[in-house]
Amino acid sequence: MSGFDVEAVRAQFPALAQEAHPGKPLVYLDSAATALKPRAVIDAVTSVYAQDCANVHRAVHVLSQRATARFEGARDRVMRWLGAAEREEIVFTRGATEAINLVAASWGGANLQPGDEILITELEHHSNIVPWQLVAARTGAKVVVAPITDEGEVTLEAFTARLSERTKLVAFAHVSNSLGTVLPVATMIRRAHEVGAVALVDGAQGVVHARVDVRALDADFYVFSGHKLYGPSGIGVLYGKRALLEAMPPWQGGGDMIDRVTFEGSTWNDLPYKFEAGTPAIAQAIGLGAAIEWLEGLDLDAVLAHEAELLAYGTERLSALPGLTLVGRARKKSSVLAFLLEGIHPTDAGTILDAEGVAIRTGHHCTQPVMDHFGVTGTARASLALYNTKADLDALVRGLEKVRSFFG
Ligand code: PMP
Numbered sequence: 001m002s003g004f005d006v007e008a009v010r011a012q013f014p015a016l017a018q019e020a021h022p023g024k025p026l027v028y029l030d031s032a033a034t035a036l037k038p039r040a041v042i043d044a045v046t047s048v049y050a051q052d053c054a055n056v057h058r059a060v061h062v063l064s065q066r067a068t069a070r071f072e073g074a075r076d077r078v079m080r081w082l083g084a085a086e087r088e089e090i091v092f093t094r095g096a097t098e099a100i101n102l103v104a105a106s107w108g109g110a111n112l113q114p115g116d117e118i119l120i121t122e123l124e125h126h127s128n129i130v131p132w133q134l135v136a137a138r139t140g141a142k143v144v145v146a147p148i149t150d151e152g153e154v155t156l157e158a159f160t161a162r163l164s165e166r167t168k169l170v171a172f173a174h175v176s177n178s179l180g181t182v183l184p185v186a187t188m189i190r191r192a193h194e195v196g197a198v199a200l201v202d203g204a205q206g207v208v209h210a211r212v213d214v215r216a217l218d219a220d221f222y223v224f225s226g227h228k229l230y231g232p233s234g235i236g237v238l239y240g241k242r243a244l245l246e247a248m249p250p251w252q253g254g255g256d257m258i259d260r261v262t263f264e265g266s267t268w269n270d271l272p273y274k275f276e277a278g279t280p281a282i283a284q285a286i287g288l289g290a291a292i293e294w295l296e297g298l299d300l301d302a303v304l305a306h307e308a309e310l311l312a313y314g315t316e317r318l319s320a321l322p323g324l325t326l327v328g329r330a331r332k333k334s335s336v337l338a339f340l341l342e343g344i345h346p347t348d349a350g351t352i353l354d355a356e357g358v359a360i361r362t363g364h365h366c367t368q369p370v371m372d373h374f375g376v377t378g379t380a381r382a383s384l385a386l387y388n389t390k391a392d393l394d395a396l397v398r399g400l401e402k403v404r405s406f407f408g
Helices: 006-010 039-050 062-082 096-111 130-139 156-161 185-194 242-247 282-296 300-319 346-355 368-374 390-406
Strands: 019-021 090-093 117-121 142-146 167-173 198-202 221-225 236-240 258-262 265-268 324-326 336-341 361-363 379-383
Touching (some): 019 346, 039 282, 062 090, 090 096, 096 130, 096 167, 096 236, 142 156, 156 185, 167 185, 300 336, 336 346, 336 390, 346 361, 346 390
Antiparallel strands (some): 221 236, 258 265, 336 379, 361 379
């Protein structure tokens, strides 16, 4: 696989060096849930607590200055990674979920009226459904859903047909976590803008498996989580265009987000701090910065080519297994192999695979409407990251053959 030495990369992930069970080396195929962390990230987080353990923005002492420089440096790295124009447009949150809730509560609360529509798609993660339902209930707006096809695609026709002058906001995934579908986000954003709607992209999976340029996409909001991008959990990002963020009210009150506080009333800090109340996740943000720095050291084209080759190989091998049906056959797909096994519950398959050292995810993957579409309660899902190999997929296939023989 040209330009990409997967074994050298794997050596940087301590978690990969372990056995899942005695005699069963770990085969990790659950990176869509959370990615393993390279040594560079683990070391960065450790060094925050070992050397630069201080609160940020508040003190003149050297530890606080170092912690602040590293924390704000992480923001700069995120800005560059997303292709954002200004560091003020990068708000740290707890994750993609919190970033969507922030936009729903703040932008939605200020801008939605009875009769307005929020357009999402059928393949959204619960975190890109429920916050919109909550704000719709509060404002009298309505959530409208663009359906998926049986291949798991969102067609431009289905999406565009549900856009109208009533649509005030559209929100959709860049890449589906349960189907692997890559959505035509640039065109969807353009179509949304044509009716005057604001567009939010849930990039929790997209930022990991595609090059993202929020300015080229013209996304109004783009959100993601650090833990899926080889960084720590507890940190995520809301990118928002400055003009939108400027006009939005704060959503949480507390330290750091204020300019002046009196009992008569308070005024707000500048962006991005207006949306960062309280002590932030300092080590986690620095760890995310380290993850991006580590990724920047790789040949991203070669990484994406490696992942595409793995997906094609996995698709071919799984398709050849009798009684296995792939769920999600979009023409543009990334990193997810979800499937059903005839007559075998996904949880049983997952349990037997675990005994073989193969970690996959089973269940609804926080996308119950997708499961409803296919008339199932759950699927088995193997998901890929840059450290996976064809040998991992061979191990999955061997494990699935065991599952099949167990059920006779
Ligand atoms: N959207 C998608 C597409 C996801 O895959 C996930 C995580 N599974 C989320 C949103 C939510 O991310 P988090 O739980 O890290 O906030």
